Amino acid sequence: xxxxxxxxxxxxxxxxxxxxxxxxxxxxxxxxxxxxxxxxxxxxxxxxxxxxxxxxxxxxxxxxxxxxxxxxxxxxxxxxxxxxxxxxxxxxxxxxxxxxxxxxxxxxxxxxxxxxxxxxxxxxxxxxxxxxxxxxxxxxxxxxxxxxxxxxxxxxxxxxxxxxxxxxxxxxxxxxxxxxxxxxxxxxxxxxxxxxxxxxxxxxxxxxxxxxxxxxxxxxxxxxxxxxxxxxxxxxxxxxxxxxxxxxxx
Amino acid sequence: xxxxxxxxxxxxxxxxxxxxxxxxxxxxxxxxxxxxxxxxxxxxxxxxxxxxxxxxxxxxxxxxxxxxxxxxxxxxxxxxxxxxxxxxxxxxxxxxxxxxxxxxxxxxxxxxxxxxxxxxxxxxxxxxxxxxxxxxxxxxxxxxxxxxxxxxxxxxxxxxxxxxxxxxxxxxxxxxxxxxxxxxxxxxxxxxxxxxxxxxxxxxxxxxxxxxxxxxxxxxxxxxxxxxxxxxxxxxxxxxxxxxxxxxxxxxxxxxxxxxxxxxxxxxxxxxxxxxxxxxxxxxxxxxxxxxxxxxxxxxxxxxxxxxxxxxxxxxxxxxxxx
Ligand SMILES: Cc1cc2nc3c(=O)[nH]c(=O)nc-3n(C[C@H](O)[C@H](O)[C@H](O)COP(=O)(O)OP(=O)(O)OC[C@H]3O[C@@H](n4cnc5c(N)ncnc54)[C@H](O)[C@@H]3O)c2cc1C
Ligand SMILES: Nc1ncnc2c1ncn2[C@@H]1O[C@H](COP(=O)(O)O)[C@@H](O)[C@H]1O
Numbered sequence: 001x002x003x004x005x006x007x008x009x010x011x012x013x014x015x016x017x018x019x020x021x022x023x024x025x026x027x028x029x030x031x032x033x034x035x036x037x038x039x040x041x042x043x044x045x046x047x048x049x050x051x052x053x054x055x056x057x058x059x060x061x062x063x064x065x066x067x068x069x070x071x072x073x074x075x076x077x078x079x080x081x082x083x084x085x086x087x088x089x090x091x092x093x094x095x096x097x098x099x100x101x102x103x104x105x106x107x108x109x110x111x112x113x114x115x116x117x118x119x120x121x122x123x124x125x126x127x128x129x130x131x132x133x134x135x136x137x138x139x140x141x142x143x144x145x146x147x148x149x150x151x152x153x154x155x156x157x158x159x160x161x162x163x164x165x166x167x168x169x170x171x172x173x174x175x176x177x178x179x180x181x182x183x184x185x186x187x188x189x190x191x192x193x194x195x196x197x198x199x200x201x202x203x204x205x206x207x208x209x210x211x212x213x214x215x216x217x218x219x220x221x222x223x224x225x226x227x228x229x230x231x232x233x234x235x236x237x238x239x240x241x242x243x244x245x246x247x248x249x250x
Numbered sequence: 251x252x253x254x255x256x257x258x259x260x261x262x263x264x265x266x267x268x269x270x271x272x273x274x275x276x277x278x279x280x281x282x283x284x285x286x287x288x289x290x291x292x293x294x295x296x297x298x299x300x301x302x303x304x305x306x307x308x309x310x311x312x313x314x315x316x317x318x319x320x321x322x323x324x325x326x327x328x329x330x331x332x333x334x335x336x337x338x339x340x341x342x343x344x345x346x347x348x349x350x351x352x353x354x355x356x357x358x359x360x361x362x363x364x365x366x367x368x369x370x371x372x373x374x375x376x377x378x379x380x381x382x383x384x385x386x387x388x389x390x391x392x393x394x395x396x397x398x399x400x401x402x403x404x405x406x407x408x409x410x411x412x413x414x415x416x417x418x419x420x421x422x423x424x425x426x427x428x429x430x431x432x433x434x435x436x437x438x439x440x441x442x443x444x445x446x447x448x449x450x451x452x453x454x455x456x457x458x459x460x461x462x463x464x465x466x467x468x469x470x471x472x473x474x475x476x477x478x479x480x481x482x483x484x485x486x487x488x489x490x491x492x493x494x495x496x497x498x499x500x501x502x503x504x505x506x507x508x509x510x511x512x513x514x515x516x517x518x519x520x521x522x523x524x525x526x527x528x529x530x531x532x533x534x535x536x537x538x539x540x541x542x543x544x545x546x547x548x549x550x551x552x553x554x555x556x557x558x559x560x561x562x563x564x565x566x567x568x569x570x571x572x573x
Contacts, residue, residue, distance in 0.1 A: 013502050013522050017389040026390065037503055093394065095365055096358055121502060124385050125367050126346075127355035130323075134359035139433035140323070142352045145496060159497050160348035161447040162261075163440055165321065169433040179503045180496035211364040211398020215380075218391050223528065223547050228540075232554035233562040239534065240566050242550050247532045249453075249511040250477070250567075 001056035003046040004106055005080065005115045006132075007039040009064055009071040010122045017219070024214045026122075035071045038117025041177035043075045044184040045147060046115055057081045061105055063098065063205065064091060076195035077187030083198065086205040093123055094210035099131035101205050107136060116176040118143040133174035141167045145180035252338035253285035256307065257330050257357075259349055260293040268345040268450070270305045270412035275372055275405055276343045277306025277415075282374040283340065289419065290333055292326045292426075294319040303419035305412060310419045315426035320438060321349050324430035327356040332427070334361060334400060341379065346404035347449075358402040365402045366394055370409040370529075379403070387502040387525035407449065408508040441497070445474070448481040448498055453511045456483035456500055456527070460516020460537065460556055464493035469560045470515060476567040483507065483527075485517045501526035516556050519544025536560065 011017070012032040020027040035043075043060065050056040060075040062068040063086040072083035086105060091098065106114055114136075116129035126142075133140030145164075146157035149171070156175060158165050187195070229238045243250040256276035258269035273289060280287035289307035291299050295314045302310045313329045330353070334342060342357055344350040346368040358365035369381040370391070379396040381403060396403075448454050455474045457467055467482070474480035484494035486501055500507055502522040512530035517523060519535070519542055527533070528547050535548035536559050545551045552559050 011386065013387070013525075016521075017386045019390070024392075026386065093392065095355060095367075096362065099359065121387055122385065124383070124387070125355075125365075126351045127358070127365060127367060130352060130355040131359040131365075134327070134356050139430065140356075141433065143348065157439075158348070160321075160438070161450050163438040164497075165348075165435050166437045166439060167433060167435050170431075173433070178496075179499070211396055211401065212366065213395045213397070214392045215395050216393040217385075218393070220384075220388065220391060220528070223533075223549070226533070226545070226547070226549040226551060228545065228551040228553055230552060232552070233558040235552045235554065236559060236562045236566050239550055239552055239563070240570065243511070243532070243534070244570075247511075247549065249532050250570075 001049055001053045001113070002109070002111050003049060003056065003113045003115060004059045004061055004109055004111045005039065005042045005046050005075065006102055006128070007043065007060055007062050007071055007075055008036045008117070008120045009033050009062065009068045010036045010120055013037065013121065019217045019219060024217045026217065033067065033070070035074045036117050036120050038119060038121070038177055038179070040184040041179065041181045042115040042117050043078055043080060044182045045177060046113070047079045048182060049113070049149065059084065059109070061086065061102065063088060063101060065089065072200065073195050074187065076198045077191040078185055079191060081198065083200045085200070085202045087202055088205050088207060090207070092207055092210065093214055094212045095125045095127035095131055097207045097210050099128050099135055101207055102128065102132055103135045104205070105203070106132065112171050114138070114174045116174070118176045118178045129174055129176035138172055138174050139169040140174040141169055142176040143178040144175055145178045147175065147181065252340055254280040254283065254287045254341045254343060255330065255333060255337070255339040256287060256289045257342060257344040257353065258289055258291050258302065259345065259347065260291060260297045263296060264298050265291070265301050267412065268347060268407045270301065271407065271410040272343055272345050272405060273302060273305035273307055274413045275410045279341060279343070279372060279374060285340065288337065288339070290330060292318055292329050299421060300418070303417045304414050306415055306417065307419040310421045311424050312421055313424050313426050317429050318426060320435040322429045322435055323352055323356060324433065325427045326353055327360060328427035329424070330357050331360045340399045342400065342402045344404050346406050350404045354402050354404040361400060361402070363400050363402060364396050364398055366396060367404050368406045369403055370406050372403065372405070388506065388528060389525060406508070446479065446481040448483040448500060448507050449505045451479065451481035452509050453477055453480045454483045454500070454507055454509045455480055455513045455515065456485065456517060457488065457515045458485035458517030459487045461488070467493065473560055473564045473567065476564045476571065478571070485523055514544050514548070515560060517544055518542050519547065
């Protein structure tokens with residue numbers, strides 16, 4: 001089983017977001033970066049599949065600046081076999097351009113499965129996985145929370161509003177991981193040491209220009225100052241009154 | 251010149267209410283662009299598409315077949331792309347639901363065009379389209395200019411208000427594309443409870459670790475039943491503890507919700523939770539800790555023990571509903 005996992009370097013979920021000096025991108029100064037949490041589920045799933053099949057290779061691919069090396073190293077420390085950094089100065093916001101570059105790396109890889117996170121928590125596009133699948137004409141199931149693979153066929157489950165879709169697919173295929181798929185392992189010290197010796201390639205890439213341009217970045221308007229209507233159960237009538245007459249939502 | 255194509259969703263034979271939002275936004279955009287608006291409905295035979303005209307469609311293209319009772323991504327993408335090509339549509343709009351989030355990138359990839367996801371505002375001037383969309387889990391937003399057409403745009407549910415107008419649309423039946431044999435949705439498992447989904451409900455009652463035990467969530471279920479039309483949500487802490495299902499989690503690694511009214515009960519208000527609910531219209535917090543960060547985003551707060559406050563709230567709401 002040969003599996004590729006695409007991982008992105010993103011700001012930690014704890015990070016406060018600030019607008020940069022250009023007014024249209026985030027200020028990265030002092031921000032801690034992590035592997036995109038959904039991509040961690042994808043890496044974990046790849047490792048479990050390889051372990052269950054008893055053989056195979058897990059290749060981790062990240063596109064971004066040289067700092068994305070750390071993100072790949074994290075996945076290698078979890079247990080992936082080798083890494084590829086597609087190095088570029090600027091990622092832009094167009095998922096189709098991002099997908100096209102990833103396809104150039106993925107298309108001749110002979111992968112049985114290509115895994116993604118369901119979305120990157122920075123751009124929130126929720127898009128690159130299905131885009132890569134369409135460009136490569138592969139079956140794709142997005143945002144999966146459950147997966148079984150047997151005899152070259154898979155069954156995946158994805159949450160939709162008011163239910164769970166069960167999807168059957170043939171390999172090779174593209175899958176994108178949602179929370180609930182598994183519990184990602186923490187890299188052990190031994191894993192971190194081993195990761196330093198694992199094969200690692202760097203390839204310069206360039207994203208095509210697109211019809212999308214960020215013209216401004218803004219922080220959400222602060223919510224108007226709220227108020228404590230009171231303490232304990234005795235405050236309930238005042239709350240109900242406010243919801244009915246002031247906010248008109250009850 | 252082609253117009254705006256609104257790709258709609260159906261459930262049990264009628265258009266979903268989120269599709270009325272898509273239609274309203276599509277109508278407004280078509281008016282700004284001075285063009286027509288067509289709705290596309292892919293589904294089983296017999297879907298009632300009459301509300302498409304009521305919410306602004308000039309025409310409705312219906313692609314139906316018994317094979318399309320469930321969402322089949324490949325056939326839906328093919329139907330939309332065929333229509334964009336044959337009618338030279340300039341903009342494809344859909345709702346950023348589970349289906350729309352899956353379908354939008356597929357359509358954009360097949361057409362090879364720009365994609366803007368989960369947008370909350372949309373307007374056009376001088377043939378350019380400007381959108382805003384939340385990024386960094388709602389901690390910021392981008393204004394994005396789209397200057398290459400066609401393009402695909404998905405709309406955040408609840409961000410656009412559906413507006414009826416007097417109108418009806420011509421319906422055209424189209425041939426259904428084949429379902430890709432390599433990947434098929436075979437069944438949709440219904441949830442155990444008949445409750446609304448947190449991402450769809452107009453009112454969400456959420457609970458956190460302050461509830462102490464999984465069984466105590468029945469206090470929130472009772473409140474939700476008393477109010478009616480409610481979903482019950484949860485913080486990650488209680489989902490990870492196995493008290494509630496992943497489907498109910500609100501926040502950065504759960505669902506993003508924007509209901510009219512959000513109750514955060516026994517939830518501290520961690521930044522990752524706030525990311526998923528701070529665009530709610532009205533937020534109510536019930537927490538025994540006056541300094542809990544949730545009070546910073548709440549419109550109304552009660553400082554107190556939820557085990558006293560919530561039963562009283564349920565009781566008062568019941569009185570109200572009767573009276
Ligand atoms: C990568 C990452 C992603 C995450 N994603 C999410 C996410 O999507 N959603 C999410 O919710 N969290 C998420 N978290 C977790 C988040 O950081 C918090 O740990 C979590 O939200 C806390 O849940 P809680 O508010 O239920 O629990 P706590 O923080 O323990 O808060 C419990 C609250 O209940 C109050 N309380 C206790 N007893 C009572 C009582 N009797 N009456 C009234 N109030 C009472 C307490 O004062 C306290 O404020 C994420 C974390 C990480 C690292
Ligand atoms: N720059 C990148 N490098 C590697 N993988 C990426 C990159 N951007 C996105 N991805 C993958 O695509 C998924 C969805 O991202 P997005 O469509 O941007 O929300 C992520 O979870 C990653 O698996």
